[in-house]
Amino acid sequence: MVISPFFLVSRVPVAIALSPLVIAIVTFLPLKLSLVEQRLDSLERVVTLQKQAISSQDGTLRQVTLDLSALQRSVNDQKVSFEHRISHLEQHELECQQALLQFQQTIVALVGESLSRIESLAVAERLRFEALTRSGRN
Amino acid sequence: MNKRLFIDVTRLAIPAHRHSGIARIGRELLDWFDRDPTFEVIPVLQEKFLGGDFDVSASVIDPVLDKIRGRVHTCKEVEAGVEVLRPSSPQRGDVFLSTHLPLPSRAITGEAKRAIIVHDLIHHPALSRERADKPVILQVLDSIDIESDLVVVPSYTTLVDLMSLPGWERVNSRVVRFGTNFVGQTGGAKRDGVTTILQPGARKNAKAALEAIEGVLSDERFKKHDLTVVATGRMVELSQDFLRQSRLSDGRWAVRSDITDQELIQIYGRSAVFVYPSSFEGFGLPIIEAFACGAPVVATLSASSLEVGGGAVCYSTSPSPQDLGEAISLVLSDDEYRAQLSQLGQIRAEQFSWNSAATRLSQALISM
Numbered sequence: 344m345v346i347s348p349f350f351l352v353s354r355v356p357v358a359i360a361l362s363p364l365v366i367a368i369v370t371f372l373p374l375k376l377s378l379v380e381q382r383l384d385s386l387e388r389v390v391t392l393q394k395q396a397i398s399s400q401d402g403t404l405r406q407v408t409l410d411l412s413a414l415q416r417s418v419n420d421q422k423v424s425f426e427h428r429i430s431h432l433e434q435h436e437l438e439c440q441q442a443l444l445q446f447q448q449t450i451v452a453l454v455g456e457s458l459s460r461i462e463s464l465a466v467a468e469r470l471r472f473e474a475l476t477r478s479g480r481n
Numbered sequence: 482m483n484k485r486l487f488i489d490v491t492r493l494a495i496p497a498h499r500h501s502g503i504a505r506i507g508r509e510l511l512d513w514f515d516r517d518p519t520f521e522v523i524p525v526l527q528e529k530f531l532g533g534d535f536d537v538s539a540s541v542i543d544p545v546l547d548k549i550r551g552r553v554h555t556c557k558e559v560e561a562g563v564e565v566l567r568p569s570s571p572q573r574g575d576v577f578l579s580t581h582l583p584l585p586s587r588a589i590t591g592e593a594k595r596a597i598i599v600h601d602l603i604h605h606p607a608l609s610r611e612r613a614d615k616p617v618i619l620q621v622l623d624s625i626d627i628e629s630d631l632v633v634v635p636s637y638t639t640l641v642d643l644m645s646l647p648g649w650e651r652v653n654s655r656v657v658r659f660g661t662n663f664v665g666q667t668g669g670a671k672r673d674g675v676t677t678i679l680q681p682g683a684r685k686n687a688k689a690a691l692e693a694i695e696g697v698l699s700d701e702r703f704k705k706h707d708l709t710v711v712a713t714g715r716m717v718e719l720s721q722d723f724l725r726q727s728r729l730s731d732g733r734w735a736v737r738s739d740i741t742d743q744e745l746i747q748i749y750g751r752s753a754v755f756v757y758p759s760s761f762e763g764f765g766l767p768i769i770e771a772f773a774c775g776a777p778v779v780a781t782l783s784a785s786s787l788e789v790g791g792g793a794v795c796y797s798t799s800p801s802p803q804d805l806g807e808a809i810s811l812v813l814s815d816d817e818y819r820a821q822l823s824q825l826g827q828i829r830a831e832q833f834s835w836n837s838a839a840t841r842l843s844q845a846l847i848s849m
Contacts (some may be wrong), residue, residue, distance in 0.1 A: 442651050449640070452656070456637040456788065464782075466792025466825075474795075474811050474818035 483521040486514055486846070487554065487571050487593065489579040491527045493543035494535065500713060500739060502766045503600055506635075506659055507580035508545045513839040515549060519847065520576075524549060525566065528557045530582055556585055564589055576846050582617070583624035594849040596631040597621065598657075601763025602642040603684065627652050631849055633842060635659050635764040638785040655845045658789075659764055660835040663746050663773040665827060672819075675809070676709045676748055676776065677756040678767050679716045686781065686800040687716055688723070690758035693805035695727045703813055708734040709748050749774030753819065754812045757786070760800050765789040769833045772826035777819045779808045789833075793825035 490507040492498045515522045524546060528535065542550065556566045564585065571577050571593035577584065579597040584590065604618045625632060632654045634640045644650055675694055679687040694708055708729065710720045717738045724734045737748070749755060755771040757780040768790050771778050780786040782796040790796075795818070797808040812819055 445653075446650075449644075449654075453637055453641065459791070460784075460787045463787060463791040464796075467790075467794055467796055470792070470818060470821055470825075471795055471811065474815045477815055477817065478811065 484519060484847070485523060485571070485575040486520040487523045487525050487566075487575060487577040487590075488514065489525045489527060489577070489582055489585075490543075490546060491525075491530050491582050492580075493546045494526050494531055497714075499543060502764075503581045504543075505766065506598070506600075508543060509659075509662070509835050510578075510580055510839060510842070511549075512545050513835060514843070517839075517843060519843060522549065523552055523554055523569075525554045525556060525577075527582060527585065528555055529564075556589055576849065578846065579624075583620040584630065585624075594631075594846075595626070595629070596633060596846060596849065597625060598633045598635070599639065599643060600635060601639050601761075602646070603761060603763065605642075605646070607646060622646075625652075629653075631655060631845060633657050633845065636785055636788050638788055639763045641784075655841075657838055657842045657845065658833060659766055659769070660833040660838040661766065661770045661773050661830065662835050663742070663749070663770045663830075665746075665750060665773055665775040672751055672753040672776075673706050674709055674748070674752045675706050675754050675756065675813075676711065676752040676771075677758065678711045679720055680712070680759075681714045681716050684760045685716075686758035686760060686805075687719070689800050689802045689805060690756055691720065691723050691727075692802035693758075693809060694756060695724075695729060696802065696806045697809045697813065698733065699728045700810070703810075706753060706813065707732075709752075710734070710736045711740065711745065711748065712736055712738050745770070746774055749776045752776040754779055754809055756805065756809060757781070758797075758800050758805060759783075759786075761785060762789075768794065769830055772830035772833075775823045775827055777812050777822035778826060779805065779812055781805070791825075791829050793822055793829045795822060 488507075488511060490511050492501065492504040493507055493511070495504075498504050511522065511524060514520050526535075538550075542553075546553070554566055554568065556564055558564050566585070566589050570589070571591045573592040575591075575593040577590045577593045577595045579585075579595075581598060581600065584595055584597050599621060602618060604616075605622075606619075627649065630653065632643065632652050634643060634654055634656055635658055637656060640654060640656055643652060643654065675698065677690050677694065679685065679690065681687075691710075697703055698706055698708060708724075710724070712720045717736055720736045724736065725731075727734075737744070740748075749771050752771070752774075753776075755767070755776040755778050757765065757767055757771070757778060759765070760781050761783050762785040765780075765785050768778055768780060768786065772790075772793060778790060778794045780790055780794050780796060781800040782798055786794065786796070795808045795812050797804040812822065
């Protein structure tokens, strides 16, 4: 606050009346200003520290973004790989089913053939036995 | 448009093998497929299995092959390890069938579908019933791509042998039992003969069969019977030597070789018993041929003889001269038994026609 000389002359009594206040102001104002300066310095330090922290976090954020991007690519690659493997496994499953079917058919045929051989041998042996019996009678 | 069928029948051009059972199968298939309008047949000869002086335009080959000599393709080596098929090569949509030898390389068969007949695995070292000195079976197996080639086997006996080899459990296989076109004589031909087919090889039991037959025919009861030996290779001379020193008089035996189908039909037709002593075969075609001609059959009991002969055979429990002799004696001494075996055999032979075998093979080739 600026007090003009005119004001002081014209209002001396007022000024005198106000002098304790002025004295107080004059006395405490520099002190107050000093405190403000200290406060500003402190705030400046805080701001500097926060700027450093933000800068650091910005770096971290960029790294995280890069990491996320790499992770995304890896996930995509793995997804393609898994899809390929699933497709391969499905194909393999189909082949296994076909092989199993063929194997089952072969087993059924072999069992049938074995039974047929047993029946054939039974017939052959019966005929042979009958012939041997006739031979014994003769 | 007909499907082109390249069919490897190299054995028909090898004089020493022309009368073998395997060559007969190649001949029958060639003849059948050539009459099948589904296929345009192209016979193939692999020169590396023929003599160096073989000339397809001049050499005597085989009656069936001679008829289509103009279509014969030859697979020849043009430089070390490099073979070409001339005059043309198989294309996509064609089929290449090998009837007995290894499949040629993919460089020869190209994108054609491939099939091969594996007759038996008798000479495979892992399954050998006798000395494994014939590596052709290893070449045959090496030439097969298990994933894509079709392997045709003539019996479940051979299929089981094949599938028992490590890695061959999933082989793409088809059982196609062979057949015969032989037809028995009618008019009640007199059956006084004893016939046997003798081939070299320990499992063929030729000597045991000769000893058994000599023993039986020396018996007074069987004086009216004579013996015909149909022999191949060195068994011709060995049989003659044995019989000259036997108790049988010269007039009671004959050794025949290089005979025609018609002559073989006649021999079967007058047989009171046909003796097939082999311990093991991939199929056993002579049993079916004897059946078709009404000849009662005595055979050594084995997986293959039982599969082919069924209940229509008098089985010898072992290939010993004693067991074979007892079976032959039993058949010759009992008219009713002979009649039963003859009748059952003819019925069974009807299940083994070339028509049904070739039709089944044809279907398998078309569906590839």
